[in-house]
Amino acid sequence: MAERSIESMAEGAGGGLLRVEELKKEFHISAGFLKSRVLRAVDGVSFRIDAGETVGLVGESGCGKTTVGRVLLHLYPPTGGRIVFDGKEIGTKDSIRDMRRKASIVFQDPYSSLNPRMTVEDIIAEPLDVFGLAGTKQGRAARVRELLDAVELPHEHAGRYIHEFSGGQRQRIGIARALAVNPRFIVCDEPVSALDVSIQAQIINMFEDLQAEFGLTYLFIAHDLSVVKHISNRIMVMYLGKVVETASAGELYSSPAHPYTKSLLSAVPIVDPRLERARTRIVLEGDVPSPIDLPGGCNFRTRCRYATQRCGEESPALVPVGEGHEAACWNIS
Amino acid sequence: MSLLEVRGLSTSFFTPAGEIRAVSGVSFSLEEGETIGVVGESGSGKSVTAYSIMQILTHPGRITGGSVKYRGEELVGCPEKTIASIRGNKISMIFQDSMTSLNPVYTVGNQLEEAILLHTDREKSQARARAVEMLRLVGINEPDKRVRQYPHELSGGMRQRVMIAMALACEPDILIADEPTTALDVTIQAQILELMKELQQRLGLAIILITHDLGVVAGMCDKIVVMYAGRIIERGSAEDIFYEPRHEYTKGLLRSIPSIENEKERLIPITGAPVDMLMLPSGCAFSPRCDQAMKICLSELPEEMSMGDNHNAACWLNVRDMAGKAAV
Numbered sequence: 001m002a003e004r005s006i007e008s009m010a011e012g013a014g015g016g017l018l019r020v021e022e023l024k025k026e027f028h029i030s031a032g033f034l035k036s037r038v039l040r041a042v043d044g045v046s047f048r049i050d051a052g053e054t055v056g057l058v059g060e061s062g063c064g065k066t067t068v069g070r071v072l073l074h075l076y077p078p079t080g081g082r083i084v085f086d087g088k089e090i091g092t093k094d095s096i097r098d099m100r101r102k103a104s105i106v107f108q109d110p111y112s113s114l115n116p117r118m119t120v121e122d123i124i125a126e127p128l129d130v131f132g133l134a135g136t137k138q139g140r141a142a143r144v145r146e147l148l149d150a151v152e153l154p155h156e157h158a159g160r161y162i163h164e165f166s167g168g169q170r171q172r173i174g175i176a177r178a179l180a181v182n183p184r185f186i187v188c189d190e191p192v193s194a195l196d197v198s199i200q201a202q203i204i205n206m207f208e209d210l211q212a213e214f215g216l217t218y219l220f221i222a223h224d225l226s227v228v229k230h231i232s233n234r235i236m237v238m239y240l241g242k243v244v245e246t247a248s249a250g251e252l253y254s255s256p257a258h259p260y261t262k263s264l265l266s267a268v269p270i271v272d273p274r275l276e277r278a279r280t281r282i283v284l285e286g287d288v289p290s291p292i293d294l295p296g297g298c299n300f301r302t303r304c305r306y307a308t309q310r311c312g313e314e315s316p317a318l319v320p321v322g323e324g325h326e327a328a329c330w331n332i333s
Numbered sequence: 334m335s336l337l338e339v340r341g342l343s344t345s346f347f348t349p350a351g352e353i354r355a356v357s358g359v360s361f362s363l364e365e366g367e368t369i370g371v372v373g374e375s376g377s378g379k380s381v382t383a384y385s386i387m388q389i390l391t392h393p394g395r396i397t398g399g400s401v402k403y404r405g406e407e408l409v410g411c412p413e414k415t416i417a418s419i420r421g422n423k424i425s426m427i428f429q430d431s432m433t434s435l436n437p438v439y440t441v442g443n444q445l446e447e448a449i450l451l452h453t454d455r456e457k458s459q460a461r462a463r464a465v466e467m468l469r470l471v472g473i474n475e476p477d478k479r480v481r482q483y484p485h486e487l488s489g490g491m492r493q494r495v496m497i498a499m500a501l502a503c504e505p506d507i508l509i510a511d512e513p514t515t516a517l518d519v520t521i522q523a524q525i526l527e528l529m530k531e532l533q534q535r536l537g538l539a540i541i542l543i544t545h546d547l548g549v550v551a552g553m554c555d556k557i558v559v560m561y562a563g564r565i566i567e568r569g570s571a572e573d574i575f576y577e578p579r580h581e582y583t584k585g586l587l588r589s590i591p592s593i594e595n596e597k598e599r600l601i602p603i604t605g606a607p608v609d610m611l612m613l614p615s616g617c618a619f620s621p622r623c624d625q626a627m628k629i630c631l632s633e634l635p636e637e638m639s640m641g642d643n644h645n646a647a648c649w650l651n652v653r654d655m656a657g658k659a660a661v
Contacts, residue, residue, distance in 0.1 A: 060518035060519070060520065060521075061518055166606045166607065168606060169606070196374040196375055196545070196607055197374060197545060197547070197586060197589065197590060198374060198585065198586060198589055198602065198603035198607070199602075199603075199606070199607070200589070200590075200602075201589035201590070201591075201600040201601065201602035201603070202602040202603075202604075204591070204600055205599065205600055205602060208599070223518065223519070225519070225593060226590070226591045226592055226593045227591055229591065229593055230591035230600070231591075253593060263520060264519060264520060265593070266523075267519040267520045267522065267523035268519055268548070268593055269522075269526075269546065269548025269549050269551060269552055270548055270551065270552075270592070270593060271547045271548045271551055271575065271587065271590055271592055272551060272575060272592075273551045273552065273571035273572055273575050274572070276548070276551045276552035277552060281523055281527070283520075283523050283524055283527055284520045284523075284524070287488040287490055287491065287521065288488075288518070
């Protein structure tokens, strides 16, 4: 699988289904009468995703990974930066509408992301209706049946309501809806975290099958590092609005460079009692700082055991540390 | 005599749609200072088992049979006074969601003091000092300041520490931890698990750790029980469960989780959907999802059988294999 660094990204429109440069998203939070504070959810993130690959985005809650996914599809307008999808800059109303015919999203919570008052058929066909792709009534029903087939649900389910389904089945319906417009790119926002362990594997395999069948490209957002490792070609690690490390899946897990990635990986429990008891864990001190009150400099320095004075003064940029492997840390050079 | 002895515990919820047997015939024992892991998916009955031990079931749930003995004293059907003297005092519990378990309108200190005054002989003046001491014990920095804060001012990890402090304030023998780290990020989960291990050693606690995360029990537990549809289907040491699983459900679970250690290969999922507790199959509850199911699995419930030292599994395939061996 192609692994390219940010430098090659600048080479122009030649490659990459999706390019993001210095993407920023700020939220203004009320802090009393006429006062507001700025929450920097995404603070200058750049990356590219090539057609057919799966890029994993990991990080802890509040790091901005979900916001990245939503800003990409302009579900929230970005505060700054550029998004180039399929060779076109996204920003105008038409460009956004055009992109949403080729890019869709699967949400984390299969309970709140599907309308309980709509039938499964109407839920799945809603994107078709929005873009006027449904055609005749028969055509619409036929397309819904096709999509149910794709997610391995029986056709009879089309007339039912969401409360009749289990979590795993609901997530399949959510995936069918995302597939309705025949997209090239899907943002998968924690699509398996709400599911039971025995159901997760079914859905992960389904994502892989659909990718092979329809040539899909995924941005796979998750906090579960073993799931992300399994499904991704390349992985980006976020901490407080910034990407701190990016590498191929194998490389990231075998030789993580950033101290945050190292501790994150060492915190994941291994499903093997002997290995688990034998290893030494890097337990991070303290909590993630509030994104409203960023520490300044490198955001990780408050929990980093290697932090120096420089880390407090300047924010480190991503620098290459290996083949297709970049990390943002002053102690790496 | 075991510290805690659970025998044939059954709990049902009597809903308008019918009786839901959330827990049926669960037995296990817990020794001093031991950690037992209870693993299962949602609806497997692991939390209801804990609620039954603590007797904090809410209507329409009711214990329908079995016994729970704490140091030989029967808790099922005992007077409310007896259980009140044990609950929170000798057996404490922490819950998954620390935000809803703490009262948002009282300070952390108030809530800790309440627990201390209720369960110990301490005077009010001593209670605050004890609250600060407990917060320090669970690794909260600036405990003097934190006691005056409200739950919303603390992070999720910090709130879970407060819950642990509250549970340990009365020096219990047993801590029941119901998914204590599920709502937390991995780096915070690692902190809380380390804290629990450390406190266990320091205070000689016995822990019942309830979780759906096999990784968490792998490193924490001496004994593991696996639950499915309200029953214990396999039990053994961590090594037994992870390296020599003898129930198809346990095997399936282990196959279906992606591992950080293993190289990429296709996951093997457990087929089908989780069991519908209102319509339990008459035989083994896992049989509709089991690809090895035999005729007998569909009609008769398998009993737990010994697979070796303290390793039991309830699966007809083991009976077949043994019968096969005997025939040869």
